[in-house]
Amino acid sequence: MAGILDMLSWFFLVGGGFLGITGAVGLFRFPDFYTRLHAASVTDTLCAGFIVLGLVLQATDAMMVFKLVMILLILTYTSPTAAHALAKSALHGGLKPLTDLDANNKSGAESTQPEGESPSTP
Amino acid sequence: MLAVTALSVVFMRDLFAIVMLFGIYSLLSAGFFVTMEAVDVALTEAAVGAGVTTVLMLGTLAMTVRKEKARVKPSSLLPLAVVTITGLVLIYGTLDMPYMGDPDAPVHQHVAPRYIEQSYEEVGMPNIVTSVLASYRGFDTLGEVVVIFTAGLGVLTLLGVSGDRRHEKRPAVMEHHLVLKVITKALIPLILLYALYIQFHGDYGPGGGFQAGVIFGAAIILYTIIFGLTKGEQVITPLFLRYMMGAGVLIYGGTGVLSLLLGGNFLDYDVLAHDALHGQHYGILAVEFGVGVTVTAVMISIFFNFTGRSTLSKDEE
Amino acid sequence: MDTTLGLYNYWIVIFLMMVGFYVVIAQGNLIKKVVGLNIFQTSVFILYITMGKVSGGAAPILDDSVTAYSNPLPHVLILTAIVVGVATTALALALIVRIKEEYGSVEEDEIHDQDNSL
């Protein structure tokens, strides 16, 4: 039982680490802000989730598990929210997505922010 | 990494980028404190450096300019020389310093062993930092609280807005961020609860009045950022804040006077209860509470003043 | 090698300190000066915390399983210093805001020019 838990936890930790590096490479290499946002926020959330889950499986103390779960909860709450707010204010601030290469990417970025342009100038 | 960040601060022109980098810088230094086993300090730096300082600097930027002007006279040779020479002299000085982590270094010989070995019998708190902060060095901490109080007063005098102009209508800036508003509503009770945990758990784990005050203040600041200054001031009115600022210092000093009246020395908590350990416990709780109240009030009031001023100067334009 | 490792932290501290110092004396922008001052301040914090470190020592919260603790005294000093630091930074920033309102600039040169022309 302990062995399985251990293996599972290492799987999560390694997966988290891998996702984190992927996200960072994306953040570093992608051509424009919206693609970078995608790379960073999606992998960021999953990576944080994985690593904290892995740590939870390693933890021995009930209080520690509780606090780690709180961290997980807060991260899953705040990190997509921050990404959303960032994308919205970037769109609002007049930063255009990169259009010429892949139309898919652009429509994806806009369909998630349908209300982004309407409530603009005060 | 710290060095790279600091260096890049020098070469950046865009002040906004500098502030962002400064946020990273303080995150890094807090990470450094963690590796140095200084949990309380890391907690404080986390709350203060990454949160409040960034917010305040941004507030200033909103009121002043974003770009640094291009320099007219490139006279940076002399300062550079001064800096290099001073640095070299200081590095020469470090050659005599004890190596890092050496348990025989002079710092560890003076009063620290006493704190480590006897504080549990004398004060009864697992967290040595708290017991040193509030009990052994209570005078110092009282001084610090007064300094913070004074700084709060100073900001109030410099930036405070007179009563009748305060109540002009100010629109909430982030009106259209629906998701942010919902998430914030869910988060704020959590932050407040956590601040209370830090406040009262400070005897056993990292934490205490300073950190709890900053976190509590940060929660209110978050509310004000999202819902606008008018609503923020309905939650905690500026007048109440001023009372709070004073009340914290008074609670601290009052504890001292109480112990004086009960026959002990100033800020000697042994006499506060039937036996010394309980007395220490009550005393530290009261003192930490005072610290927390003052720090909270000062942080919030500084932030209110900055925001209030920036909305006003916008109106004038 | 031993010397390098043992003193490495101090050198970083000095480097940071000098960067902060340089920013304060060589830059004309007041906000940047405050940032420089903060960097200087942080370097002093790091110096203190480095001094408080004992190798093999744990965080100074008493626990039965731990034998050596790092020195709590620097932690206390720095803890209060950080909070006081942010209060003074706020004061400095408030002053800058007032200066901007009175002089219309946060550049040192321009403020001097205006003073001299009076």
Place this chain on the structure above:
Amino acid sequence: MYFAISAAILVVMVLALARALLGPTVYDRILAVNMFGTKTVLLIAVFGLISGRFDYIDIALVYALINFISIVAVLRFFEYGDHREQES
């Protein structure tokens, strides 16, 4: 093994820092700072497990909260600053 994870997180931090330094737009920098903050939380949590003392988790928790606050603050003031420039 824990050290491998912390090394991975450190690599991520370096890349995020590079993006914050290079970042052509302000939003890139904010994004990088956000990511940096999240990774600091994880790093501290992992470090807490290495040393086996759960006081560190408290710090990580504070970070998670404060990071969000600072991102929101940055966004707000940035939007606000933009309005100002447009008006004046």
